[in-house]
Every structure is written in structure tokens, then in C-alpha cells.
Amino acid sequence: xxxxxxxxxxxxxxxxxEVILRCVPISNHLYFYWYRQILGxxxxxxxxxxxxxxxxxxxxxxxxxxxxxxxxxNFTLKIRSTKLEDSAMYFCASIYHNEAFFGQGTxxxxx
Amino acid sequence: xxxVTQIPAALSVPEGENLVLNCSFTDSAIYNxxxxxxxxGKGLTSLxxxxxxxxxxxSGRLNASLDKSSGRSTLYIAASQPGDSATYxxxxxxxxxxxxxTFGTGTQLKVEL
Numbered sequence: 225x226x227x228x229x230x231x232x233x234x235x236x237x238x239x240x241x242e243v244i245l246r247c248v249p250i251s252n253h254l255y256f257y258w259y260r261q262i263l264g265x266x267x268x269x270x271x272x273x274x275x276x277x278x279x280x281x282x283x284x285x286x287x288x289x290x291x292x293x294x295x296x297x298n299f300t301l302k303i304r305s306t307k308l309e310d311s312a313m314y315f316c317a318s319i320y321h322n323e324a325f326f327g328q329g330t331x332x333x334x335x
Numbered sequence: 336x337x338x339v340t341q342i343p344a345a346l347s348v349p350e351g352e353n354l355v356l357n358c359s360f361t362d363s364a365i366y367n368x369x370x371x372x373x374x375x376g377k378g379l380t381s382l383x384x385x386x387x388x389x390x391x392x393x394s395g396r397l398n399a400s401l402d403k404s405s406g407r408s409t410l411y412i413a414a415s416q417p418g419d420s421a422t423y424x425x426x427x428x429x430x431x432x433x434x435x436x437t438f439g440t441g442t443q444l445k446v447e448l
Contacts, residue, residue, distance in 0.1 A: 230378075239337065257434075259436075266441075267379070267424065267426075267436075272405070272434070299412060313376075317379075319434045321351070322384065322386070323381060323384045324369060324381065324433065324436060325381060326371070326378050326380075326381070327378055328377055329377065332374070
């Protein structure tokens with residue numbers, strides 16, 4: 225069964241460093257999303273991406289964040305200068321017929 | 336602004352018991368509702384998607400109902416098993432349309448032998 229794949233599963237980075245989280249959505253899906261979940265809190269929407277551009281973003285998605293789809297398959301989330309409060313699980317999702325399919329997530333730990 | 340609440344926050348039941356998880360949302364102008372399962376430290380697995388035109392959706396031992404007018408959904412799990420132990424999340428689209436989701440805080444279920 226097709227699935228959304230995320231890499232790495234866990235990343236530890238020092239505060240101020242740049243990180244890139246990668247996702248391979250299910251092929252033939254057109255709408256892509258990033259969400260995050262801080263430990264013990266709700267899953268929160270970050271950004272949606274359609275037709276190679278951002279369609280919506282939340283207040284959380286500030287100038288430190290960016291997304292792109294560099295090669296037509298991978299979908300990446302970049303955090304330019306990580307902060308301690310960026311520590312969270314980051315989930316990639318794609319939508320097909322209104323149903324959301326999520327990846328297994330990347331646990332980002334900023335130290 | 337759409338708010339989603341799930342009750343109870345945690346639930347512990349003996350194996351074999353039937354149980355109901357509750358989800359309520361403040362804005363009834365939704366076109367679907369989705370239930371997910373999350374194992375500790377893992378991703379979200381889609382369990383059921385209910386369209387606004389439907390009242391129920393079933394998959395195996397799971398049955399989800401949707402009452403838009405009252406802003407409620409329930410997830411019924413029949414004959415619970417230890418493997419059902421996980422956190423169950425419901426999610427609805429944001430107010431104003433689009434496919435981005437607002438999640439509840441989840442119900443943490445433990446099924447004991």
C-alpha cells in the first residue's frame with residue numbers, strides 16, 4: 225500500500241543550525257502539508273503546498289521556515305536557524321479525495 | 336475558529352470491552368471528519384473518514400458516527416484488544432474551507448489483558 229515516507233526519523237541539532245526534513249508523498253497526490261506536534265500537545269498545521277507553491281501557512285510558519293519540492297518527488301521543510309522551541313515531531317501529509325495520509329514523522333530535537 | 340475537544344483524555348479498559356470515544360467541534364460547517372490512531376512516538380494512521388453527507392462509517396471493529404448539527408462524532412471500538420492501545424485523534428477541516436486540519440488533543444486508550 226502506498227505510504228508517505230519521511231526522513232530522517234530522528235534528528236538532533238544544535239540551536240542556530242539549519243535542518244532539512246524530507247518527505248516523499250504518495251505519487252499522484254497533489255496537495256502536501258507539514259504539521260508539527262510538540263510533546264504532549266495537539267498536532268498543529270504549519271503549511272500547505274499545491275502546484276509548486278505555498279497555498280496556506282499558519283502563524284507558526286514564520287521566515288525561519290521554508291518548503292520546496294525540488295525534484296518533483298521530494299517535499300522538504302527547512303528551518304534556517306533552529307530554536308529550542310522547534311523541538312517537536314514534524315509530520316508530512318498528502319491529501320487524496322479529502323482523506324489525509326500522514327508519514328511516520330521526524331522527531332527533531334534542538335539542543 | 337474551529338475548536339476540537341476529545342473526551343475522555345485517557346481510558347483504560349479490560350480486553351473484550353466495547354468502548355466509545357467522543358469528539359466535539361465548535362463549527363458544524365465541516366465537509367468531513369477523520370479519525371486517526373497514533374502509537375507512541377509514531378505517525379498518524381488514518382482509521383476512518385466520514386463525509387458530511389454520511390452519518391456512519393465502518394471498518395472492521397471500528398464504527399464512526401457523525402452528527403454535524405450537534406457538532407459531535409463518536410468512534411466505537413468493538414471487542415477491544417491490547418493491540419488497540421494507542422492515542423486516538425479526531426480532526427476536522429479549518430473553518431473557512433480547504434483541507435488543512437484542526438486536531439483534538441486525543442484520547443489515550445489502554446486495553447489491558
